[in-house]
Amino acid sequence: MTTQVPVEHALYLAAGLFALGLIGILVRRNLIFILMSLEVMLNGVGLAFIAGGARWGQADGQILFLLILTLAAAEAAVGLALVLAVHHRLRSLDADVLSRMRG
Amino acid sequence: MLGWLWLVPTLPLAGFTLLALAGGRLTRRTIARIGAGSVDLSAILACLIASAFLGEFGAGGAYSQTLWTWMELEGFRAAIDLHLDRLSLVMMLVITGVGTLIHIYATEYMAGDEGYRRFFAYMNLFVAFMLILVLAGDLLLLFLGWEGVGLCSYLLIGFWYQDADNGRAARKAFVVTRIGDAAFLAGLLVLFTGLGTTQIEVLLVRASTEWPWGSGLAVVAAFLLLGGAVGKSAQLPLQVWLPDAMAGPTPVSALIHAATMVTAGVYLIGRMFPLFAQAPQVLALVGTIGAITLLLAALSALGQRDIKRILAYSTVSQIGYMFLALGLGSVSAALFHLMTHAFFKALLFLSAGTVIMSFDGEHDVFRMGGLRRERPVAFWGFLIGAASLAALPLVTAGFYSKELILSTAWSGPWSGDRVLWGAGAIGAFLTGLYIFRPLFLVFFGEPKSKPTGHYGPAMSAPILVLSALAVGGGWIGVPTFLARWDLSGTYPTSEHIAPELVAVALGLLGILVAYWIFQRSSDTERLAGLFRFGRWGLGFDALYDRLLVRPFIALARANQRDLVDLLYEGLARLARLGNRLLSLTQTGVLRWYARATVLGGVLVVATLILWAELP
DSSP: OOOOOOHHHHHHHHHHHHHHHHHHHHHOOBHHHHHHHHHHHHHHHHHHHHHHHHHHTOSHHHHHHHHHHHHHHHHHHHHHHHHHHHHHHHSOOBGGGOOTTOO | OGGGGGHHHHHHHHHHHHHHHHGGGSOHHHHHHHHHHHHHHHHHHHHHHHHHHHHHHOSSOOEEEEEEEEEEETTEEEEEEEEEOHHHHHHHHHHHHHHHHHHHHHHHHTTTOTTHHHHHHHHHHHHHHHHHHHHBSBHHHHHHHHHHHHHHHHHHHTSSTTSHHHHHHHHHHHHHHHHHHHHHHHHHHHHHHHHSOOBHHHHHHHHHHHSOTTOHHHHHHHHHHHHHHHHHTTOTTSTTHHHHGGGSOHHHHHIIIIISGGGHHHHHHHHTHHHHHHOHHHHHHHHHHHHHHHHHHHHHHHTOOBHHHHHHHHHHHHHHHHHHHHHTTOHHHHHHHHHHHHHHHHHHHHHHHHHHHHTTSOOBGGGOOOHHHHOHHHHHHHHHHHHHHTTOTTTSHHHHHHHHHHHHHHTOSSTHHHHHHHHHHHHHHHHHHHHHHHHHHHHSSOOSSOOOOOOOHHHHHHHHHHHHHHHHTTTTOSOHHHHTOSSSOSOOOTTOHHHHHHHHHHHHHHHHHHHIIIIIOSOHHHHHGGGGGGTTGGGHHHHHIIIIIHHHHHHHHHTTTOTTHHHHHHHHHHHHHHHHHHHHHOOOOHHHHHHHHHHHHHHHHHHHHHHHHOO
């Protein structure tokens, strides 16, 4: 019988990853780093789904993880394209420079 | 012939329409022809109709012509119908006759004015409305004419609107008469709700059969109608607008503010007389108002320097005599005086207009003088008019009508009538004094300035015709068909010779005093100072100004920000504040949004958890 990783540990790791990504988004100003932090957060969420699927022996967790993976890929593609456009236009990747939508 | 009655008011109305719509392309000569011609034709037609009426119906008859139904509701029908009887017949003849003369006079008097077309358009419209007023067989139609002449009066007082003072005078006249008009309208509604019709003939029959003598409703209705009459005829307490109305051109003053429109109040009371007979208190009030007004206005006339204002106060005073006659129950005496007054007052105004024109627009009688030789037509016109106004015995029309009123008062059945006679007799003295004062100042003495303006036959001829009427109008006497139409039913005879002599003597005394002060005395200006008390119309204007105008303006100023509007303004301000607060959150900084999202998510999750843990 293989040694099972307790579900709590997996969830701790997932929460840690999510928090790490969140802090990255809130703190970093570079758009590239913000996108990377977003990936980290998505992976944290994906890990939580895998752990949940393993805990209850259901395939749903893995299916959702696949969905998130695809989503992340699509989001990265669009996000990077936007970052390229921003850089092309403003010659800067600082998120705080993009404040023209002020009310 | 009588079937053509509708054409009498229609002709001036057509003249107005033509001038108003197409006048811009017409020459001055054509404008004068249309303006004066429409009224001339109307006058000729009125004369023909009058002879046909007298031939067909005699004294007591009445002819009605229904043109069409104005409006019809359940239980209510107002018709455009004309009603011709002895009262409206006399009024129609006076309006078209005097109107014609004044229109002819105006073709020359207004010749240099750039508003020539506008002037004749308004004048024609006025004549049309005035004829509608006197010919109306329905009280509602009468009210239409009543309001119409008020409008024309406003337009013509403010005819030279470039001067702000004239506009102010026009507004004053409009607002003050409006007070009376509101009372008239209220009275009309009382009559309609009480008697269920506005048809004058039916109304009067029902008033005397359905309402008992002196009943409350009759008193209220008569009192409200009196309010309307007081406003239009410039009697106490609404007399203040007429002297200011002299801001209009002189032909306007002659036609509207002396001969016709201001006597509409007398006509209204005469027309509705059976109703007033049902309300003896109101009838007594009519006489009292007339007596007080005639004295106060005569005193005010003494203090005026402006020749037209003297005549304006004189008009108020003479209408006071008519009200006095009505109060005595003698419609025929009032109507007779109305007719002679229309002649001699129009004559006085036209002569005064000639004088003003000769002195190039000068109105102050103390800056004129010695005009007797230079302007004989104006002098004789003014002299005859003044003599008629002062009731010079036997030779003038004014004598016969005024004596009729005074002898009616003397022989009246009530004790108060002697008091009214006394007021009338004192008024006769004041009349002689105040009208011969400008006569001596303007036409006698040293010329103070050289007369410059000139006038031609179009201005002289009406003066001559009116002079003849001011003298001969009285010899006709009260037409016999008017006579048997009094409350008492008797024609007042001159059996009381003593009071008549007293009144005549008082009038002559007034003329003598005027002669002594203003002709013989070397120190005219100082003696004229005696009459300074009348300069400002005995303070009525100042009183109303303090009592009504200033509080109203203060109120308007206090409410300048519109108190009711503050509520809605507050709502708008609240919305704007919310907008400003919300737009503060839209910083445009991406990380700020991320922070807000995280915070919101944490709050939602935390709330859900806490909610779940609650028992």
